[in-house]
Amino acid sequence: MTWWIAGGCALGAVSILVVAWRRAHATTGAGLAIVTLAVMTAALISVGSALPARTEAVESGGRVVEVIAGITSSASVGQDGRLWFEAQTASIGVRGEPRSVSVPVRIGVEPGDGFDLGAEIRVVGEAAATDAGERSVLVIYAGEAEIVQAAQGVFGVAADLRQSFIERAARLPEPGAGLLPGLAVGDTRAVSTELNDDMRTTGLSHLTAVSGANCAIVVGAVFWLSALCGCRRGLRVLLSAAALSGFVILVTPEPSVIRAAVMAGIAMLTVLIGRPRAGAGMLALGVTGILLVDPWLAATPGFALSAAASAALILFAPPLARGLARMLPAPLALAIAVPLSAQLVCGPIIALFAEQQSLIGVVANLLAAPAAPVATVVGMLACLAAPVPLLADLLAASAWLPTAWIATTATTAAQVPLAQVLLPAGIPSALFVAAVSAAIGVVLLRRPSALSGRAQSWWRWSRRCSAIVLIVVSGGGAGLAALDGPLAPLRTPEGWAIAACDVGQGDALVVRSAGDIALIDTGPEPDALRSCLRSLGVERIDLLVLTHFDLDHAGGVEAVEGRVGEVLHGPTSDQADQRSLDRLEAGGAVLHDASAGLHGVLGATSWRVLWPQRDSVAFPAGNDASVVVEFAGGEVPRSLFLGDLSAAPQRMLMRTAQLTGGYAVVKVAHHGSADQEPGLYEAVHATLAIFSVGTGNDYGHPREDALALLEATGSHLLRTDQQGRILIGMQAGELQVWTESSVGGPG
Incomplete structure (x- = not known):
C-alpha cells in the first residue's frame, strides 16, 4: 500500500508539472502542489524501503533474542531504574543464531558505564514489538549486556569529556550537582526523580535535556562574544554555526538533538542576520528537510513542540513583546514574551498527550532565564576543559551556582498552589487550551496600525470576546481551585x-x-x-x-x-x-x-x-x-x-x-x-x-x-x-x- 500511495503522489506531481509547462506558466498553487507531492513521495519511499526489515524484526516480539547493535542516542535512567537508549541493530535473532537485520530498537539495561553513542553492544533479553508509528521496532529488556566496542573517534573523545565532567559535577553539593550535566551536556542520569518532576511541573523540563533552548543559548553566546571581538556579521554566523555543530557532537548527535539544533539554528540565525521575516520560510524548509531524512519524527510530540516553539519565537514573540511594552519596560517585555509565546503555542499540543498544564511556567522561566545561559555555557566550557583539571574545577564550580538557582527555582515554584492543572489528555482539552491561549494573545497584542474601519470593529469585538473568555475561565478556575483546595x-x-x-x-x-x-x-x-x-x-x-x-x-x-x-x-x-x-x-x-x-x-x-x-x-x-x-x-x-x-x-x-x-x-x-x-x-x-x-x-x-x-x-x-x-x-x-x-x- 505504501508503494502504491508513493507512486500516486509521484504521478500527481508529474501531471501537475506537465500541465503547468504546457500552459507556459506555473501558478504559485501549482508549484506548492508539486513540492507537496514530491515531499510526500520522498517520505513514503523512505518509509517503504524500511518496511521489509521492520516486518522481519517484529517477528522477534515476545521472544528472548540476542542483539548486536550500535548505540545511536544518549542514555537516560527510566522510572524502572534501567538505563534506556536507542540503537540500530546489526543482527537480531535467537541466542547464538542472530540474523543480519538493520532496524532501530530501544534497549533497557542495568546502569553501567560505556553505553555511549557510537559504542557497539551485544545484549540478550526479552523483545516486545512497538506500535507501527514508532521509530523503534522493538523494545528490548536486556538481561545480559556487554560492550563489544567502545565509542571511537570523535564520539569516543566526546564520551570521555562527558564522563569526566559528570564525575566532576558529582563532587559538587546539591541542589545543582545532578542538574549541571543535564544543562550543559544533556546527560540527565544524575537528576533525581523529585527534581525531574518539579522541573516538569514548572515548565523548566526543556532545560534538563538538550532542547532548542540549549542550542539557542550556545548560538547566541558565540554570536555575542564574536561581536565583542569585532567580527563581521558573516564571520559571526559561521562561528555560531561551528559552535552549534561542536555542541551537537559533544552532547551526542541523536535525532532529537539534531532536530533541536536545526530548529534553534534556524530561529536564531534569522534573527541574528537581521532577516526575521525570512524565518517562517526557513523554518518550513528545515521542518521539511528533517522529515525527509527521518519521517518517523512526524509521529513524535517532541518534533511538534520543537517546531511550534521555534515558530513562536519567530512569528509571535516580537508582536507580543511590543504589546507588553505598553505596560512594561522594553527589555522586560521581551524577556516575558519569549517564554510566554512558546507556552501559549505549545500548550494545545501538550494537552493532546499530557494531563498536566503548567500555570507557573512563565514565572519560573523568567526566574531561571538569567541563570540558564550562564550554567549552559560555563558548564560546557568546564566539560571541554577536562584536560586541564584546575581550570575545569574552577569552571564547574562557577557553573554550579546558577544551576543551584535553577534547581531551587523549580523546587520552590512546584510547591506553589495551582502550579499546574490537570486536564484529560485529548482533542477537547487541546481545543480548550487553544481557545484560552488565543484569548490571552489577543488581549496582550497591540492593535495593528492602519486598520480599516471594518477591521477595527472586528479587532474590538475580538478583544471583548477574549476578555470575556479569560474572565469566565479565571472565575471558573478560582472556584474549582477553592473546591479542590481548602473547600x-x-x-x-x-x-x-x-x-x-x-x-x-x-x-x-x-x-x-x-x-x-x-x-x-x-x-x-x-x-x-x-x-x-x-x-x-x-x-x-x-x-x-x-x-x-x-x-x-x-x-x-x-x-x-x-x-x-x-x-x-x-x-x-x-x-x-x-x-x-x-x-x-x-x-x-x-x-x-x-x-x-x-x-x-x-x-x-x-x-x-x-x-x-x-x-x-x-x-x-x-x-x-x-x-x-x-x-x-x-x-x-x-x-x-x-x-x-x-x-x-x-x-x-x-x-x-x-x-x-x-x-x-x-x-x-x-x-x-x-x-x-x-x-x-x-x-x-x-x-x-x-x-x-x-x-x-x-x-x-x-x-x-x-x-x-x-x-x-x-x-x-x-x-x-x-x-x-x-x-x-x-x-x-x-x-x-x-x-x-x-x-x-x-x-
Missing part, C-alpha cells in the same frame, strides 16, 4: 469508611476507622493521589500498603513521603523498589515485609494479610505476589483487596486463607483483567465489587468476562472510569455508596 473536604460525605480514588489506570484505596487512615497503593503518579487525599481531608497515613511496585500501584508514593506511620509492602524486585522504601523510611515510616498471617489494628477495625505466603518461591515479585489484605470490624464493612493477583495465585489463596462469604466489598484483582478465578469470587460473594481502572486504558480493562463474572455472583459493580471517586460507608447496618456521578446504595 475540598466540604464536598465529601462524613460517613465514608472506604474510598476508591480516581487516579486513572491504577489503584489507590483509602480505609478510615476512628480517625486512623490506611492507604492501599498510591496510583501511577503523585498529583492525582494528592488531589484525592486533599478532597478526603487526609493529612497523615497511619498504614500504607504497597501491594507491589508496578508503576500503577506505587508510582504516586512521593505524594505521601514524610507522612506515613507504617508500611506493609510486597517483595521487591530491583533497586528502584528498594529506593522507594528507603525514601519512606527516611521520612519516618516503619517498614514491614508483608506475608500471610501478619495482622494489626487500624482505629476500631482490624486488618490481616492473607497473601503472599512467607518465603514462597512459587510466585515471583510483582502481580502474583501482591499483598492481599482484609479489613473487618467497627464502622468498616468487611472488605478484601486483591491487588493484581492472577487466577493461579487466586486459587492458592482460596486454599490457604479459607475464605468464606459475607464480604461487603471486594476490590477486583488486576483492574478487572480476564485472568480471574471464578471460584474465588463465588466464595467471597461480595455485595460491592470495585474496579479501579482508567478511562480508555490500553489494556481493555475491565474485561467483559470479569464484569459478567462479578455480576453472576450478585455483586453491584462500581467503576472509577465511569463513576469517578467512589465512597462506601455503613449507616444503620446498611451499605451506602457515594460516587461523583450519583449518590445511592445497593439497598
Whole structure:
C-alpha cells in the first residue's frame, strides 16, 4: 500500500508539472502542489524501503533474542531504574543464531558505564514489538549486556569529556550537582526523580535535556562574544554555526538533538542576520528537510513542540513583546514574551498527550532565564576543559551556582498552589487550551496600525470576546481551585469508611476507622493521589500498603513521603523498589515485609494479610505476589483487596486463607483483567465489587468476562472510569455508596 500511495503522489506531481509547462506558466498553487507531492513521495519511499526489515524484526516480539547493535542516542535512567537508549541493530535473532537485520530498537539495561553513542553492544533479553508509528521496532529488556566496542573517534573523545565532567559535577553539593550535566551536556542520569518532576511541573523540563533552548543559548553566546571581538556579521554566523555543530557532537548527535539544533539554528540565525521575516520560510524548509531524512519524527510530540516553539519565537514573540511594552519596560517585555509565546503555542499540543498544564511556567522561566545561559555555557566550557583539571574545577564550580538557582527555582515554584492543572489528555482539552491561549494573545497584542474601519470593529469585538473568555475561565478556575483546595473536604460525605480514588489506570484505596487512615497503593503518579487525599481531608497515613511496585500501584508514593506511620509492602524486585522504601523510611515510616498471617489494628477495625505466603518461591515479585489484605470490624464493612493477583495465585489463596462469604466489598484483582478465578469470587460473594481502572486504558480493562463474572455472583459493580471517586460507608447496618456521578446504595 505504501508503494502504491508513493507512486500516486509521484504521478500527481508529474501531471501537475506537465500541465503547468504546457500552459507556459506555473501558478504559485501549482508549484506548492508539486513540492507537496514530491515531499510526500520522498517520505513514503523512505518509509517503504524500511518496511521489509521492520516486518522481519517484529517477528522477534515476545521472544528472548540476542542483539548486536550500535548505540545511536544518549542514555537516560527510566522510572524502572534501567538505563534506556536507542540503537540500530546489526543482527537480531535467537541466542547464538542472530540474523543480519538493520532496524532501530530501544534497549533497557542495568546502569553501567560505556553505553555511549557510537559504542557497539551485544545484549540478550526479552523483545516486545512497538506500535507501527514508532521509530523503534522493538523494545528490548536486556538481561545480559556487554560492550563489544567502545565509542571511537570523535564520539569516543566526546564520551570521555562527558564522563569526566559528570564525575566532576558529582563532587559538587546539591541542589545543582545532578542538574549541571543535564544543562550543559544533556546527560540527565544524575537528576533525581523529585527534581525531574518539579522541573516538569514548572515548565523548566526543556532545560534538563538538550532542547532548542540549549542550542539557542550556545548560538547566541558565540554570536555575542564574536561581536565583542569585532567580527563581521558573516564571520559571526559561521562561528555560531561551528559552535552549534561542536555542541551537537559533544552532547551526542541523536535525532532529537539534531532536530533541536536545526530548529534553534534556524530561529536564531534569522534573527541574528537581521532577516526575521525570512524565518517562517526557513523554518518550513528545515521542518521539511528533517522529515525527509527521518519521517518517523512526524509521529513524535517532541518534533511538534520543537517546531511550534521555534515558530513562536519567530512569528509571535516580537508582536507580543511590543504589546507588553505598553505596560512594561522594553527589555522586560521581551524577556516575558519569549517564554510566554512558546507556552501559549505549545500548550494545545501538550494537552493532546499530557494531563498536566503548567500555570507557573512563565514565572519560573523568567526566574531561571538569567541563570540558564550562564550554567549552559560555563558548564560546557568546564566539560571541554577536562584536560586541564584546575581550570575545569574552577569552571564547574562557577557553573554550579546558577544551576543551584535553577534547581531551587523549580523546587520552590512546584510547591506553589495551582502550579499546574490537570486536564484529560485529548482533542477537547487541546481545543480548550487553544481557545484560552488565543484569548490571552489577543488581549496582550497591540492593535495593528492602519486598520480599516471594518477591521477595527472586528479587532474590538475580538478583544471583548477574549476578555470575556479569560474572565469566565479565571472565575471558573478560582472556584474549582477553592473546591479542590481548602473547600475540598466540604464536598465529601462524613460517613465514608472506604474510598476508591480516581487516579486513572491504577489503584489507590483509602480505609478510615476512628480517625486512623490506611492507604492501599498510591496510583501511577503523585498529583492525582494528592488531589484525592486533599478532597478526603487526609493529612497523615497511619498504614500504607504497597501491594507491589508496578508503576500503577506505587508510582504516586512521593505524594505521601514524610507522612506515613507504617508500611506493609510486597517483595521487591530491583533497586528502584528498594529506593522507594528507603525514601519512606527516611521520612519516618516503619517498614514491614508483608506475608500471610501478619495482622494489626487500624482505629476500631482490624486488618490481616492473607497473601503472599512467607518465603514462597512459587510466585515471583510483582502481580502474583501482591499483598492481599482484609479489613473487618467497627464502622468498616468487611472488605478484601486483591491487588493484581492472577487466577493461579487466586486459587492458592482460596486454599490457604479459607475464605468464606459475607464480604461487603471486594476490590477486583488486576483492574478487572480476564485472568480471574471464578471460584474465588463465588466464595467471597461480595455485595460491592470495585474496579479501579482508567478511562480508555490500553489494556481493555475491565474485561467483559470479569464484569459478567462479578455480576453472576450478585455483586453491584462500581467503576472509577465511569463513576469517578467512589465512597462506601455503613449507616444503620446498611451499605451506602457515594460516587461523583450519583449518590445511592445497593439497598
